[in-house]
Amino acid sequence: MTEDSCLIYSFPRGKGEEIQASIRKYKGKYFIDLRLWFQSHNEHTLLPTKKGVSFSVDQAQELRKAAERLCKAVKRIEVKEDNDKLNCSNVSQA
Numbered sequence: 001m002t003e004d005s006c007l008i009y010s011f012p013r014g015k016g017e018e019i020q021a022s023i024r025k026y027k028g029k030y031f032i033d034l035r036l037w038f039q040s041h042n043e044h045t046l047l048p049t050k051k052g053v054s055f056s057v058d059q060a061q062e063l064r065k066a067a068e069r070l071c072k073a074v075k076r077i078e079v080k081e082d083n084d085k086l087n088c089s090n091v092s093q094a
Contacts, residue, residue: 036049
């Protein structure tokens, strides 16, 4: 089973970890893959974890919409001082 992959974007998550956004070809179909990768203690290469999500490239526009709404919502987040719970009253309207 051959799997082709093209890394599109990555950013650090923490020490020895990064989140990678890639396009993968699997069994003749293309998928968008968002996955956490880690650097093993004995190697200098990053290895994928099971933490991530893959979905059809047909859903790319929905991912774009979700990312745009998330960016707008982040600007509106208010944390309640009394119990540090997220106040979603205005966030979901982003």
